[in-house]
Ligand SMILES: Nc1ncnc2c1ncn2[C@@H]1O[C@H](COP(=O)(O)OP(=O)(O)OP(=O)(O)O)[C@@H](O)[C@H]1O
C-alpha cells in the first residue's frame with residue numbers, strides 16, 4: 001500500500017486489513033512516499049517522520065511491514081519505480097497487489113508510465129467516504145474496487161485538528177498521537 005501517510009490513520013489500516021483478508025494476502029507492505037510530487041502545494045513532513053509513524057502504526061500486526069524503497073530513492077516518487085523495487089526484493093513468482101483509495105485509483109491513468117503499471121501489479125481501490133470512483137477507462141481484469149467499512153478520516157483533517165488544538169485520539173493509533181506530540185508536528189495549518 002502506497003501513501004504519503006502524513007500521518008497514517010485508521011482509514012489506511014482498515015483498507016490494508018480488508019484487502020489482505022479479501023485476497024488472502026501473505027503480507028501487506030506499506031510504502032511511504034519519498035517525494036510525493038503531486039502534493040507539492042503544501043509542505044509534506046520529513047520522509048523519516050512519516051516512515052517512523054508508519055512503522056509505529058503497523059508494528060503490532062505480524063502481516064504488516066514497511067518498506068523504505070520510496071523514502072530512500074532520490075527524485076519524485078513514481079509507483080512504477082515502487083513496483084519495480086518491490087518486485088526485485090520479493091523475486092519472480094510473487095503476485096503484487098497495489099492498494100489505493102478510490103480517489104487515487106480514479107487518477108491513476110495520469111501517473112508516470114501508467115500503461116506499464118498494470119503489468120506489474122493488480123490494483124485494488126478501496127471505497128472511501130466523500131469519493132466516488134468515475135472509471136476513467138481502467139483495464140478490465142487488472143483492477144478491483146473493494147467496498148470496505150467507511151471511515152471518513154483523512155490525513156489533512158488530522159493535521160488540521162492538531163493545528164487547531166483538537167484531539168485526534170482514535171482517528172489514528174495511540175502511538176501516532178504520542179509521536180506527533182513528541183516531534184511537534186502539524187502545529188501550523190497547511
Ligand atoms: N479513510 C480512507 N478510506 C479508504 N482509503 C483511504 C482513506 N484515507 C486514505 N486512503 C487511501 O490511502 C492512500 C494513501 O493516502 P494518503 O496517505 O494520501 O492519505 P490521505 O488521508 O488521502 O491524505 P491527505 O488528506 O493529506 O490527502 C490513498 O490511496 C488514499 O486514497
Ligand SMILES: O=C(O)c1ccc[n+]([C@@H]2O[C@H](COP(=O)([O-])O)[C@@H](O)[C@H]2O)c1
Pocket residue numbers: 001002003004005031033036038039077078079080100104110111112
Ligand atoms: O506514479 C505516479 O505518477 C503517482 C502519482 C501520484 C500518486 N502516486 C502514488 O499513489 C499513492 C498515494 O499517493 P498520495 O499522494 O495520495 O499519498 C502513493 O503510493 C503515491 O506514490 C503515484
